[in-house]
Amino acid sequence: MKDPDHGEKPSESGASAAGCSEARTGAPRGGKGKRRRRKLSGSPSAIASGSGPSGEAGRPAALNEAEPSRKRKRRRRSKSARPQDQSAASGASAPALDAALSDKKGGQKRNRKARHRRGLQGRPLASAGSPTTSLRPGGRPGERPGDTARPRNGEAAAQQQARPERLGAPFVAPGEPPAPLYAALDLGTNNCRLLVAQPTRPGQFRVVDAFSRIVRLGEGLGASGRLSDDAMERSVEALKVCAAKLGARSIRRRRLIATEAARAAANGEAFMKRVAEETGLELEIIDRETEARLAVSGCSSLVDRETRSVVLFDIGGGSSEIAVIRIGENRSSRLANHITHWTSLPVGVVTLSERHGGEHVTPQSFEVMVREVEAMLAGFESPSVDALASGSYGDGFHLIGTSGTVTTLAGVHLDLPRYDRRRVDGLWLSDDEVSAMQARLLSWDFAARAANPCIGPDRADLVLAGCAILEAIRRRWPSSRMRVADRGLREGLLTDMMADDGAWRRGRPRRHQRSFGSAQAGEERVKRHEGTEA
Numbered sequence: 001m002k003d004p005d006h007g008e009k010p011s012e013s014g015a016s017a018a019g020c021s022e023a024r025t026g027a028p029r030g031g032k033g034k035r036r037r038r039k040l041s042g043s044p045s046a047i048a049s050g051s052g053p054s055g056e057a058g059r060p061a062a063l064n065e066a067e068p069s070r071k072r073k074r075r076r077r078s079k080s081a082r083p084q085d086q087s088a089a090s091g092a093s094a095p096a097l098d099a100a101l102s103d104k105k106g107g108q109k110r111n112r113k114a115r116h117r118r119g120l121q122g123r124p125l126a127s128a129g130s131p132t133t134s135l136r137p138g139g140r141p142g143e144r145p146g147d148t149a150r151p152r153n154g155e156a157a158a159q160q161q162a163r164p165e166r167l168g169a170p171f172v173a174p175g176e177p178p179a180p181l182y183a184a185l186d187l188g189t190n191n192c193r194l195l196v197a198q199p200t201r202p203g204q205f206r207v208v209d210a211f212s213r214i215v216r217l218g219e220g221l222g223a224s225g226r227l228s229d230d231a232m233e234r235s236v237e238a239l240k241v242c243a244a245k246l247g248a249r250s251i252r253r254r255r256l257i258a259t260e261a262a263r264a265a266a267n268g269e270a271f272m273k274r275v276a277e278e279t280g281l282e283l284e285i286i287d288r289e290t291e292a293r294l295a296v297s298g299c300s301s302l303v304d305r306e307t308r309s310v311v312l313f314d315i316g317g318g319s320s321e322i323a324v325i326r327i328g329e330n331r332s333s334r335l336a337n338h339i340t341h342w343t344s345l346p347v348g349v350v351t352l353s354e355r356h357g358g359e360h361v362t363p364q365s366f367e368v369m370v371r372e373v374e375a376m377l378a379g380f381e382s383p384s385v386d387a388l389a390s391g392s393y394g395d396g397f398h399l400i401g402t403s404g405t406v407t408t409l410a411g412v413h414l415d416l417p418r419y420d421r422r423r424v425d426g427l428w429l430s431d432d433e434v435s436a437m438q439a440r441l442l443s444w445d446f447a448a449r450a451a452n453p454c455i456g457p458d459r460a461d462l463v464l465a466g467c468a469i470l471e472a473i474r475r476r477w478p479s480s481r482m483r484v485a486d487r488g489l490r491e492g493l494l495t496d497m498m499a500d501d502g503a504w505r506r507g508r509p510r511r512h513q514r515s516f517g518s519a520q521a522g523e524e525r526v527k528r529h530e531g532t533e534a
Contacts, residue, residue: 179198179199179200180198180199180252180253180501180503181196181197181198181208181249181250181251181252182196182197182198182199182205182251182252182253182254182494182497182498183195183196183197183246183249183251183253183254183255183256184197184254184255184256184489184490184491184493184494184497185242185254185255185256185257185281185283185490186257186259186488186489186490186493187215187217187235187239187256187257187258187259187261187262187283188217188258188259188260188261188316188317188318188489189216189217189218189221189259189260189261189316189317189318189319189348189350189351190214190215190216190217190218190316190317190318190348190349190350190404190462191212191213191214191215191317191404192211192212192213192215192217192235192238192239192242193210193211193212193490194209194210194211194212194242194245194246194490195207195209195210195490195491195494196208196209196210196245196246196249196251197494199498199503199504201504202504203300203301203495203504204301205494205495205498209245209249211238211241211242211245213238213241214458214459215231215234215235215238216231216234216317216350217231217232217234217235217261217262217317218231218260218261218264218265218317218318218348218350218351219231219350219354220354221261221264221265221318221350221351222351222354222355223354225264225265225266226265226266226267227261227262227265227267227268227271232271232274235271235275236274236275236278236279239275239279239281240278240279242279242281243279243280243281246281252501253497253501254497255284255493255497256281256282256283256284257283257284257285257286257489257493258272258283258284258285258286259285259286259291259316259318259319259489260288260291260316260317260318260319260346260348261317261318262283262285263285263286263287263288264318264346268285269285272285288319288321288344289342289344291314291319291321291344291489292314292321292322292323292339292342292343292344293323293336293339293342293492294336294488294489294492294493294496295312295314295321295323295402295488295489295492296312296323296325296335296336296339296492297334297335297336297491297492297495297496298402298485298487298488298489298490298491298492298493298495299312299335299400299402299485299487299488299491299492300334300335300336300495302400302426302483302485303325303327303335303400304398304483306396307327307396307397307398308326308327308328308396308397309324309325309326309327309383309388309389309396309397310324310325310327310397310398310399310400311323311324311325311388311397311398311399311400311473311477311479312325312399312400312401312402313399313400313401313402313403313470313473314402314403314488314489315348315349315401315403315404315405315406315466315469315470316348316349316403317348317349317350317351317462318346318347318348318350318351319344319345319346319347319348320344320345320347320348320373320469321342321343321344321345322342322343322344322345322377322380322473323339323341323342324339324340324341324342324382324383324388325338325339325340326338326340326383326388334496334499340383341380341381341382341383343377343380343382345373345376345377345469346376347372347373347376347469348469349403349404349405349462349463349465349466349469350462350465352369352372352373352465352468352469353461353462353464353465356368356369356465358460358461358462358464358465359446359460359461360445360446361442361464363442366442366464366467366468369464369465369468369469370468370471370472370475371472373468373469373472373473374472374475374476377472377473377476385477385478388477397477397479398479398480398481398482398483399473399474399477399479399481399482399483400482400483400485401470401482401483401484401485402485402486402487402488403466403488404459404462404463404466405462405463405466405467405469405470406466406470406482406484406485407419407424407425407484407486408454408455408459408463408466409429409434409437409438409441409467409470409484410424410427410429410484411424411453411454411455412437412440412441412452412454412455413429413433413437414427416453416454417453418453419453419454421486424484424486425484425485425486425487426483426484426485427483427484428481428482428483428484429481429482429483429484430480430481430482431474431478431479431480431481431482434470434474434482438467438470438471441463441464441467442464442467446460446461449463449464
């Protein structure tokens with residue numbers, strides 16, 4: 001290869017044989033070519049000393065000047081391809097010269113390409129002169145043994161060292177305090193759920209830890225009116241896990257609630273005392289109005305911007321909350337302030353399935369469940385569908401469903417091989433799609449429902465009871481579309497606490513984080529939730 005400033009570099013073999021390096025030091029040749037050549041001096045001694053059969057040094061200067069440049073290039077290429085002709089004079093072996101020439105050309109080509117290579121943050125990588133090290137068998141993942149490490153500049157290396165070593169910790173810019181943590185726990189009739197989150201953008205938060213377990217606290221409650229020993233034992237074990245998670249973190253504010261099962265049971269208060277003694281958690285039994293408001297707060301961001309009225313329902317294990325929301329021109333930062341009518345039905349998926357049977361459901365028994373819920377809704381006074389869909393209430397309305405029943409229908413509708421909250425939360429379903437999914441589930445037996453990955457054996461006996469409650473709501477408030485919400489009381493608790501603390505005030509510096517960790521930890525830990533626009 002030619003050096004752009006000094007022409008072709010003579011080989012060591014030619015210089016040692018006849019001193020050609022001294023004979024070829026002359027004035028640079030002019031012309032249009034980009035590369036410059038050095039002519040022979042033309043002295044008799046130089047011509048005589050280079051009289052060998054091969055090599056340009058043995059040719060007269062007049063021939064070198066008269067020979068076309070294209071032919072001279074071909075002669076140089078043929079000369080570089082036969083290093084063995086000069087190896088005898090230099091004492092070097094042919095394999096050694098071949099290796100040297102190939103390494104030289106390869107290195108020059110790599111250096112030429114590396115000039116345009118860009119590194120992290122859009123900055124050039126280090127120059128070719130900086131040393132590179134070979135990777136050893138314990139290098140970074142995805143690199144093969146024998147690969148050469150790409151050089152980094154000082155700033156990129158410093159950024160690599162500045163990243164936190166603890167995989168579960170969010171990335172926080174230097175000099176900024178970490179965002180506060182908020183915790184919400186919901187002990188329901190069927191599930192025990194926990195969320196730990198940090199506020200991010202206004203109305204939103206990032207979940208840093210979560211827990212959910214089916215405990216069926218309300219099992220047998222409808223028949224006996226009390227919490228069974230087995231149900232309480234399952235719930236206490238789940239709450240111990242939640243207590244360990246809360247104790248491992250610095251929580252700024254938390255709220256722990258219990259709903260219908262503890263509210264309706266005769267021994268509900270005694271169970272709360274047992275929970276405090278064995279787990280150290282002080283749970284609050286909330287009333288039905290608070291439960292309805294929390295359900296609305298958790299689903300605020302799913303209300304369509306063009307909609308002026310919404311019917312939101314939360315089908316729980318022991319009760320079902322329904323709220324009618326009318327939004328005027330001045331939308332409040334808290335959607336719960338727009339609730340005009342609400343009710344709480346003393347029926348849920350657990351209580352309804354226990355009364356009518358959840359494993360073997362026929363179309364006739366399904367219709368009986370639907371009519372029972374319709375009778376409960378008959379006493380609820382609310383605006384008519386025509387009033388909600390037109391007039392002063394806006395241009396239309398839609399339904400929002402937040403419960404395991406609605407999310408299960410969405411997962412079956414999407415034919416998910418595994419339940420995925422990111423695809424389900426916020427999904428729109430038409431009225432025909434909901435009817436088709438309910439008919440599909442009703443056609444399956446218990447084994448088929450349990451085999452579905454979005455239902456599973458724990459919910460196979462509850463899902464049709466939830467569909468019956470949903471069908472009664474749809475008959476009361478017919479709507480062309482329904483939005484699915486994989487969120488509920490926990491999100492409402494977090495939203496209210498963050499709003500009360502002013503976590504989303506304007507002008508407060510935000511700490512948007514990146515998470516580092518394994519795929520398993522990320523799957524459990526990092527799920528972005530949208531909360532109320534506070």
